[in-house]
Amino acid sequence: MPLSDWSQVTRPIPVPNEWTKPFWESAKQGVLALQHCQACGHFQHPPYATCVQCMSIDLTFEPVAGLGTIYAYSIMYHAGDKRFAAALPYASIIVELDAAPGALLAGNLLEVPYTEAKVGRRVEVVFEPLNDDITLPQFRLLHAQA
Numbered sequence: 001m002p003l004s005d006w007s008q009v010t011r012p013i014p015v016p017n018e019w020t021k022p023f024w025e026s027a028k029q030g031v032l033a034l035q036h037c038q039a040c041g042h043f044q045h046p047p048y049a050t051c052v053q054c055m056s057i058d059l060t061f062e063p064v065a066g067l068g069t070i071y072a073y074s075i076m077y078h079a080g081d082k083r084f085a086a087a088l089p090y091a092s093i094i095v096e097l098d099a100a101p102g103a104l105l106a107g108n109l110l111e112v113p114y115t116e117a118k119v120g121r122r123v124e125v126v127f128e129p130l131n132d133d134i135t136l137p138q139f140r141l142l143h144a145q146a
């Protein structure tokens with residue numbers, strides 16, 4: 001099974017806004033930082049102005065370990081965005097982090113054939129610099145010792 005070829009893909013560059021800026025600033029340093037509600041302890045992603053659980057505005061970004069489990073995935077066979085055409089087919093995954101239950105991160109599963117994307121598989125974050133400002137958190141499988 002061939003690997004998805006990301007080498008020919010020029011990714012759209014995310015544009016940080018008021019709420020997501022701390023997330024991207026941390027990612028640039030190789031740190032995953034998620035919004036953490038100081039009132040109820042809920043982690044959420046993507047960032048919002050208020051906690052989705054308790055509506056508190058007392059939210060801070062805290063670094064979390066980049067280990068998690070595939071919560072959902074989809075295999076992309078057609079590119080809605082033509083910039084991704086060269087990588088088809090590829091796996092887009094939703095990851096629930098061990099350290100931040102409830103927060104779901106979207107990314108691509110890198111370094112393995114897309115058929116390796118399965119719900120429940122263990123993954124770790126890898127940081128893919130897109131340019132000088134934006135580094136994209138992505139994922140790869142955590143391999144058990146063979």
Ligand SMILES: [Zn+2]
Nearest residue numbers: 037040051054
């Ligand atoms: Zn809360």
